[in-house]
Amino acid sequence: MELNEKIKKYRKEAGLSQEDLAGKIYVSRTLITKYESGSAFPTQENLEKIAIALNVKVEDLLSDKEKNEIVEKSYKTNQRFWMILSICFASISVILLLLSVIPFYQYSSYDYSVVSYPDNPTPAHVTGYTSIIRATLRAGNPISVISIVLLLLSIILSLLSFLNFNKRPLKIIRFCSIIVFVASLVLFFISFATMISVENVSY
Numbered sequence: 001m002e003l004n005e006k007i008k009k010y011r012k013e014a015g016l017s018q019e020d021l022a023g024k025i026y027v028s029r030t031l032i033t034k035y036e037s038g039s040a041f042p043t044q045e046n047l048e049k050i051a052i053a054l055n056v057k058v059e060d061l062l063s064d065k066e067k068n069e070i071v072e073k074s075y076k077t078n079q080r081f082w083m084i085l086s087i088c089f090a091s092i093s094v095i096l097l098l099l100s101v102i103p104f105y106q107y108s109s110y111d112y113s114v115v116s117y118p119d120n121p122t123p124a125h126v127t128g129y130t131s132i133i134r135a136t137l138r139a140g141n142p143i144s145v146i147s148i149v150l151l152l153l154s155i156i157l158s159l160l161s162f163l164n165f166n167k168r169p170l171k172i173i174r175f176c177s178i179i180v181f182v183a184s185l186v187l188f189f190i191s192f193a194t195m196i197s198v199e200n201v202s203y
Contacts, residue, residue, distance in 0.1 A: 004038035090158035107199035150184035
């Protein structure tokens, strides 16, 4: 017996008309007619309201086929969500990785090591472009290296989430992917701030 037939059956057993049921779940009688004819399928919210109004469980209203379809639809929606999220994680990680190693930040400072009195009393004005990893390592700070390692790990975990693992390992991979991505994001911005503070001080 399908959902539409069960709604009609349990409604009649409860002694309710289509209008009575419609009033209980705050929809039109026409919609109840569509539910009972099978031309429309109730939303999850309306399905739960119908079950309460008819004093039955949601599972009692659904056939095995319909239960499987709902589970399959939920699984596909969940997979689509994680696929989009993994693509976003991987894309952002690749961009941040490139920004970590490509010289893009223009610095300006003064080199006082060339100053000598009275021949050359003026410090040399030094400008150029530097990368996050170069600037932080020059300052003896390894934070950008840690950030790069985490960004690489984030990319790997994002790609692994596309593979057909069992449910439990996949959950672990996805959880680790979120943690590593957030950590790499935080460390990247700390590395960026460190680079700015290092390159904007005079020699």
